[in-house]
Amino acid sequence: MNEDVKQQIHEKYERELQRGERFWPDSIFKDAIMALALFIVLILLATFVGVHDSPKADPSDTSYIPRPEWYFLFLFKFLALYGQIPVLGKIEWIATALIPGIAIGILTLLPFIDKSPRRYYAKRALPLGIMGILVWGMVWLTLLADYPTVAPDGSSTPGILQAIAGIVIPLLAYIAFTVMAYTLKERAPHGILLTALGAGALMAGFSLLSMILYPLPAKETAEHPTSLVDRITAGQDLYSIHCLECHGEDGAVKVIEGVAGLEGTVISPISSRDVLYTLNDASLGEIIAYGRPDLGMPPFGKAYNPEGLTRAEIDYIIAFMRHTWDDRYEMPKIQPLFPPLAPNEVPSYEVHITPIVKRYCLSCHRPGKDSNDYFMDTYENILNSGDNGDMNVIAGDENSFLLQVIQGKPILNPDGSEAIGVMPPSGTLKPDVIEVFRRWVLMGMPRTAEEAATLTWPTP
Numbered sequence: 001m002n003e004d005v006k007q008q009i010h011e012k013y014e015r016e017l018q019r020g021e022r023f024w025p026d027s028i029f030k031d032a033i034m035a036l037a038l039f040i041v042l043i044l045l046a047t048f049v050g051v052h053d054s055p056k057a058d059p060s061d062t063s064y065i066p067r068p069e070w071y072f073l074f075l076f077k078f079l080a081l082y083g084q085i086p087v088l089g090k091i092e093w094i095a096t097a098l099i100p101g102i103a104i105g106i107l108t109l110l111p112f113i114d115k116s117p118r119r120y121y122a123k124r125a126l127p128l129g130i131m132g133i134l135v136w137g138m139v140w141l142t143l144l145a146d147y148p149t150v151a152p153d154g155s156s157t158p159g160i161l162q163a164i165a166g167i168v169i170p171l172l173a174y175i176a177f178t179v180m181a182y183t184l185k186e187r188a189p190h191g192i193l194l195t196a197l198g199a200g201a202l203m204a205g206f207s208l209l210s211m212i213l214y215p216l217p218a219k220e221t222a223e224h225p226t227s228l229v230d231r232i233t234a235g236q237d238l239y240s241i242h243c244l245e246c247h248g249e250d251g252a253v254k255v256i257e258g259v260a261g262l263e264g265t266v267i268s269p270i271s272s273r274d275v276l277y278t279l280n281d282a283s284l285g286e287i288i289a290y291g292r293p294d295l296g297m298p299p300f301g302k303a304y305n306p307e308g309l310t311r312a313e314i315d316y317i318i319a320f321m322r323h324t325w326d327d328r329y330e331m332p333k334i335q336p337l338f339p340p341l342a343p344n345e346v347p348s349y350e351v352h353i354t355p356i357v358k359r360y361c362l363s364c365h366r367p368g369k370d371s372n373d374y375f376m377d378t379y380e381n382i383l384n385s386g387d388n389g390d391m392n393v394i395a396g397d398e399n400s401f402l403l404q405v406i407q408g409k410p411i412l413n414p415d416g417s418e419a420i421g422v423m424p425p426s427g428t429l430k431p432d433v434i435e436v437f438r439r440w441v442l443m444g445m446p447r448t449a450e451e452a453a454t455l456t457w458p459t460p
C-alpha cells in the first residue's frame with residue numbers, strides 16, 4: 001500500500017470522526033432498535049407459525065433417520081453427496097473433519113490473505129468471490145437437502161447433478177480465481193467477479209435441474225390424534241387389524257384358533273389383571289415392538305417390520321388396552337362403532353358392515369393371511385371370494401354360511417365333521433352386531449345408505 005492511499009484513508013477517517021457518530025449512544029441505539037425488531041419477529045413467528053407437530057421420540061426405533069437443524073442442512077447434504085463417491089466415500093473423516101476444517105481455516109486466513117483496506121467491491125474481488133461462492137453453495141445445498149440423492153430407481157444422476165452444483169463448480173471457480181489473481185494482475189478483479197457470477201448462475205442452474213428432474217418425495221401425511229378418545233379409537237382400530245387375530249376381540253383368548261401355524265397355542269389372556277397389572281406401559285410397548293418371536297408373536301415395531309407400527313401407533317394400542325380392560329383406568333365416552341339400528345331400519349355396507357368387519361373380521365379375512373381365502377376387504381370380496389364364495393352370503397337366505405357361523409352354528413361336511421368353525425373363532429359377537437349381519441343379508445346386501453333407506457325391515 002503506498003503512502004498516498006494511506007493518507008486518503010486516514011483523511012476519510014478523520015472526516016467521519018468529525019461528523020461524529022459515537023458508539024454511545026448513537027450506535028447502541030441503532031443496535032437496540034434492530035434487536036427489538038428481531039425479538040418481535042421471533043415472538044410473532046412463535047405465536048403464529050410455531051414448530052411442526054411430529055411424533056414422539058422413540059429411542060428403540062433403529063430405522064429413525066435423524067435430521068440436523070436447518071442451518072446445518074448444507075453439511076448434511078454435503079455428507080450425503082460425499083458418501084456416494086465410490087471408494088473415498090467410505091472414509092468419513094475426510095468429509096466430517098478435514099474438508100470443513102480446511103474451509104474454516106481458509107476463512108480464518110482470509111483477512112491475512114487480503115489485507116487491502118479498500119471497501120470498493122472491485123478492489124475486493126478475491127475475498128468477495130471466495131465468500132460469495134461459499135455462501136451461494138451453502139444456500140443451494142440447504143435447499144437441496146430434502147431432495148433425493150439417489151433416484152427411486154437407484155440411479156445416482158440426482159446426486160451427480162447436485163455434486164456438480166454444490167461442489168465441482170465452486171472448486172473450479174476457486175481454482176480459476178487463484179490463477180487469475182496471480183497471472184492477470186491488471187484485469188483480475190473483473191475477471192474474478194465475472195467468473196463468480198457465471199459460476200453462481202451455473203450452480204443455480206444445475207440445482208434447479210436436479211430439483212425439477214427429481215422432485216421432492218411425497219410426504220407421508222400422518223395425522224396425530226390428540227384427544228384421549230381419538231387415541232383410544234385409533235388404538236382400537238389398530239388392535240382390531242393387528243392383534244385380534246390371535247388375542248381375540250376382547251383380549252381374552254386363551255387358546256389360539258384359526259391362525260395358521262399357531263393353532264391350539266395356549267396364551268395368557270392379555271385383558272386379564274395378571275397381564276395388565278404386571279406389565280407397565282414401557283414393557284407393554286416393548287412386547288408389541290419386539291413381539292414374542294420364540295412363542296409365536298411377530299414383532300410389530302417399525303424397526304423389525306417395515307410395514308409395522310410406529311411408536312405413536314403402539315402408544316394408541318396401549319391407550320386402548322388400558323382404558324378398555326384395565327380396571328384402574330376409566331373409559332371415556334366413545335362413539336359407538338355403528339349407528340344403532342331403528343326397529344325397521346335396514347343396514348348398509350357403507351355405514352354398518354364396513355366398521356363391523358374392520359373391527360371383528362378383517363384381522364384374519366384379508367389378503368396376505370394364510371389361514372383362509374375369504375377376503376372381506378371390499379364389498380365384492382365379501383359377496384364372492386372364498387372357497388365357498390357362492391354360499392357365504394346369499395341374498396335373503398338365512399342359511400348363508402356367514403349367518404350360520406356368526407350365530408354359533410359351524411358348517412359341517414357330509415360326514416358330520418366340521419368344515420368351517422364358528423366365527424369369529426375367539427367367541428360370539430354381540431347380539432346387535434349379529435342383528436346387523438342378519439338384516440343386511442336377508443334384505444339383499446344393500447351397498448349404500450340410500451339403497452338401504454328404500455328398504456324396510458318387517459317387524460313381526
Ligand code: HEC
Nearest residue numbers: 242243245246267268270275287288292295296297298300
Ligand atoms: C400371530 C399371533 C399374535 C398376534 C397377531 C399378536 N400376538 Fe401377542 N402374543 C402372541 C403369543 C403366542 C404370545 C405369547 C404367549 C404368552 O406370553 O402367554 C403373545 C403375548 C402377548 C403379550 C404378553 C402377555 C404376557 O403374558 O406377558 C402381550 C401384551 C401381547 N401379546 C399383546 C399383543 C398386541 C397388543 C398385539 C397387536 C399389536 C399382539 N399381541 C399381536 C401371539 C400374537
Ligand code: HEC
Nearest residue numbers: 245258360361364371372374386387388402420421423424
Ligand atoms: C381368528 C381369525 C378369524 C376371525 C377373527 C374371523 N375368521 Fe372367519 N375364518 C377363519 C378361518 C381360519 C376360516 C377358514 C375355515 C375354518 O378353518 O373354520 C374362516 C372362514 C370363514 C367363512 C367361510 C369362508 C369360506 O368361503 O370358506 C366365513 C363366512 C367367515 N369365516 C366369516 C367370518 C366373519 C363374518 C368374521 C367376523 C365377524 C370372521 N369370520 C372372523 C378365521 C377367522
